[in-house]
Amino acid sequence: MKKIAVAITGASGSIYAKLVLEALTQLKDQVSELSVVMTDNARLVWQTELGNEQYETFDAKYFSTKDFMAPFASGSAQYDALIIVPCSMGTLGRIASGISNDLITRAADVMLKERKKLICVIRDTPYNLVHIRNMETVTLSGGIICPASPSFYSLPQSIEEAVRTVTNRVVDLVGLTNRSYRWGQKNLPED
Template sequence: MRKKLVVAITGASGSIYAATLLKKLESIKDQIESCGVVMSSNARDIWSYELNSEPPTLEYPFLEYQKSNFYAPFASGSAGYDAMLIVPCSMGTLGRIAAGVSDDLVTRAADVMLKERKKLIVVPRETPYSLIHLQNMTRLTEAGAIICPASPSFYSRPETLEEAASTVINRVIDLAGLKLDSYRWPGDSGH
């Protein structure tokens, strides 16, 4: 069954994660019925700075929505979206979601995912975490969200920044219930 997804890109450092996610989602678009993308203003600025390119407004086959557009389909539970991926997620956005503050399309869509018991996958990119960050992550986890920190793994021996970012994004795509050919832990190798 094809999935309806929301991708939110917020103003945390880590635009490479969002760029990698959009590229991988495009490669498996046959599994996706629709994908809405929302970027915060800070996300656009950070994307330009970190990736030395303009944000991907029309580069991918997904619909982009302004963060002030509360008429986007995924602002309502009746639209039946399956998952929301916030990549990267700033601590400000995470805190507003944890507090139930729906002041823009990102936080409203996250609130909808939680109330509808759909997948909300949050990829925070911050270090170190303060007690407030940890408490907000606990609140979201207790509400049903999945916290997937932007912590690359290295057992696949990534050689580039994109390959390291992919170790996180492959996990996010798995968590969203999509199929992607990626590195898997080999299991019992007899060693």
């Protein structure tokens, strides 16, 4: 059983956050705690991109970006992973610089100092040299940069299926058993 926090920033790509949250709630037999923190801009982007306000309907505990009393703001809570999806380049830059000015960047700092999983699902494109250096810094500090770049060898038939190629990879990176397409397989594994 894992304790997982999901942070949603205002970068474009709300569908990635939605599908990660759906996957984690479906894997509740492997997740003992699921916590969510979301920026105000993330709410606006979600409403714009997905046309709804369903971001607080998942079976999770919700926290404000200003709530430094949230359990995952401290290593003593023993959270196993923080997934930042989508991760804006501003958030990535603050993490790379060690600036813990809100719950998201503080939780990222905690994951790095505790040597736990920090997964940053970046969606911006193209990258400038500052972005690349920030990705390098976070990677060298123990974080995982997982670009929101879908794969196509599973022959996705919709945008959602293409996005799932990334979100399934994120679930794998957290260390959960995940039923998804694997390279070399013709079909999904049976239940």
